[in-house]
Amino acid sequence: MSENTSAAAGAAGEEMVVLRDVSKVFKTGKTRVTAVDAVDLTVRRGEIFAIIGYSGAGKSTLVRLINGLEPVTSGTLTVDGRTISGASESELRSVRTDIGMIFQQFNLMNSKTVAGNVAFPLKVAGWPRERRAARVKELLEFVGLESKAKNYPDQLSGGQKQRVGIARALATQPNLLLADESTSALDPETTEEVLRLLTRVNKELGITVVVITHEMDVVSTIADRVAVMEEGRVVEEGPVYDVFSNPRTAPARRFVSTAVKTLPTGDAAAKLKRRHPGYLVNVEIKDQTPVGSVLSHIGQRGVSFNIVQGGLETLQGRTYGTLTLELTGEITAIDAVVEQLKTVTTVKEVRA
Amino acid sequence: MSLATTSILAARSLSAAGTDWTRLRPKLSDAVVDTLIMVASTMVIAGIAGLIIGTLLYTTRQGNILQNRALNGVLNFVVNFIRPIPFIIMAVALGPLMLNTINTTIGIEAAIFAMVFTATFAVARIVEQNLVSIDPGVIEAARAMGASKTKIMFSVMLPEALGPLILGYTFLVIGVVDMSAMAGYLGAGGLGDFALQEGYRRFNWEVTAVAVLIIIVMVQFVQLLGNVLARKMLRR
Numbered sequence: 001m002s003e004n005t006s007a008a009a010g011a012a013g014e015e016m017v018v019l020r021d022v023s024k025v026f027k028t029g030k031t032r033v034t035a036v037d038a039v040d041l042t043v044r045r046g047e048i049f050a051i052i053g054y055s056g057a058g059k060s061t062l063v064r065l066i067n068g069l070e071p072v073t074s075g076t077l078t079v080d081g082r083t084i085s086g087a088s089e090s091e092l093r094s095v096r097t098d099i100g101m102i103f104q105q106f107n108l109m110n111s112k113t114v115a116g117n118v119a120f121p122l123k124v125a126g127w128p129r130e131r132r133a134a135r136v137k138e139l140l141e142f143v144g145l146e147s148k149a150k151n152y153p154d155q156l157s158g159g160q161k162q163r164v165g166i167a168r169a170l171a172t173q174p175n176l177l178l179a180d181e182s183t184s185a186l187d188p189e190t191t192e193e194v195l196r197l198l199t200r201v202n203k204e205l206g207i208t209v210v211v212i213t214h215e216m217d218v219v220s221t222i223a224d225r226v227a228v229m230e231e232g233r234v235v236e237e238g239p240v241y242d243v244f245s246n247p248r249t250a251p252a253r254r255f256v257s258t259a260v261k262t263l264p265t266g267d268a269a270a271k272l273k274r275r276h277p278g279y280l281v282n283v284e285i286k287d288q289t290p291v292g293s294v295l296s297h298i299g300q301r302g303v304s305f306n307i308v309q310g311g312l313e314t315l316q317g318r319t320y321g322t323l324t325l326e327l328t329g330e331i332t333a334i335d336a337v338v339e340q341l342k343t344v345t346t347v348k349e350v351r352a
Numbered sequence: 353m354s355l356a357t358t359s360i361l362a363a364r365s366l367s368a369a370g371t372d373w374t375r376l377r378p379k380l381s382d383a384v385v386d387t388l389i390m391v392a393s394t395m396v397i398a399g400i401a402g403l404i405i406g407t408l409l410y411t412t413r414q415g416n417i418l419q420n421r422a423l424n425g426v427l428n429f430v431v432n433f434i435r436p437i438p439f440i441i442m443a444v445a446l447g448p449l450m451l452n453t454i455n456t457t458i459g460i461e462a463a464i465f466a467m468v469f470t471a472t473f474a475v476a477r478i479v480e481q482n483l484v485s486i487d488p489g490v491i492e493a494a495r496a497m498g499a500s501k502t503k504i505m506f507s508v509m510l511p512e513a514l515g516p517l518i519l520g521y522t523f524l525v526i527g528v529v530d531m532s533a534m535a536g537y538l539g540a541g542g543l544g545d546f547a548l549q550e551g552y553r554r555f556n557w558e559v560t561a562v563a564v565l566i567i568i569v570m571v572q573f574v575q576l577l578g579n580v581l582a583r584k585m586l587r588r
Contacts, residue, residue, distance in 0.1 A: 069496060092498075093500065096496055096497060105487070108490070120499075124503060125498065178496075
């Protein structure tokens, strides 16, 4: 993949995709639907940027604005210094050969072989036949499907199809790869396989990746930074660790709770309390949080503990998660333990 | 020739047993050739014209690559207007247009003209219906790769729909054979005319049966060819 070194041209951290006050309004008859609402966003070169949101949040529309599949209604959008907003269809065609895209349903051409699918963007870009053949071989080796070159998409599994999709998207050596719900149609195992491949695309080839997803696991596995979308707006944005460990908005909190067990509330808390009659507290675990050393000494106070629920994630090489503890002993002693825990981490009482 | 001999000859030719095949054989082979010419040229000309109109019908739809509400509306109206007209009425109604373009309303050219005109719109609808089944995601993927509209039409849409298109065309061949059987009314030959003139009007059921048999063989052959080709294209 030596030819792809060009993709890494420009220093990492520079602005790659810039959206300034970008809106997209769909008009059908008299109804106007604002799919993307005044979004400001910057994707930096060399990072994996995730956009997470529920279906209908506008994230798929947003990603289609980036390569001009949908024109913006207002605002400015640039990719690698080139202005996408307001560009003509022919200008966009040349921009698009520098932006790869993969899809939830893979969108491979069933009438063409695996090699034919991968060669298609090269034909579009006008590569001569010999260079095409060499490039297709190189790409299929990269995604580990060289033996399937002559097969048709119908003969492949979902994971293999998405790998072909990735090979096809990388064919013309883009600087940017857009992944639209690229793992949503796959089982957990193949999801992992595809995510590993996307990480390689980012690390080995230096390609900036924008991932659209509704799965927080995808974000926690591969992304550097994340934007949370709701009703067409970006409600929260930041490094993945920060958003996970300190979500500031309701949708962000909901997504985080799908990936890591957070403070139990409502029904879940009531059930937990019924099964565990002791005093229940939820403690936050971050890197270097000395919760363990506090707990190892509470026996001296006549308090014992039991871990009843929780989960830890490694995000960008750092630990984050919460544990729910059941504390039993004298009430005053428990109070003292809780106070001590509060000196090292965030502690919340579990209320039904 | 006396009246008596004429009537004897007529009576003999009326009885199936005494069909005069030495007289009929050259007529029959001419009829087969005429039918083949009419069907083949109609399928080629209407096949191409219908492919263009059908592709336009599909691509000018809302949200498609050539989205154009006015053109789509006009094309739809024309196709729906022409398709229900029975062929024989259409052939007659086209008279003035034929006089203005091919300078005749009689003979094989006139028949082909009427058949092409009618078949084009049937082909257009079949093409449109087969293109509709293409996954829009595949077209979006091609757009995302920077493919032009013509590239998308010829390198994505048509290849993706080729299998069903072949089956659609095969289906239409039978309709065109059906039309060709009425070509006799325009003074063109063909198997239909042969069966009518030499069979039906002379009460010679053997001749009629032979004509029917030949048409069945032709249609079966075309259907077989279409199936084999389509299977090859679908390869699944």
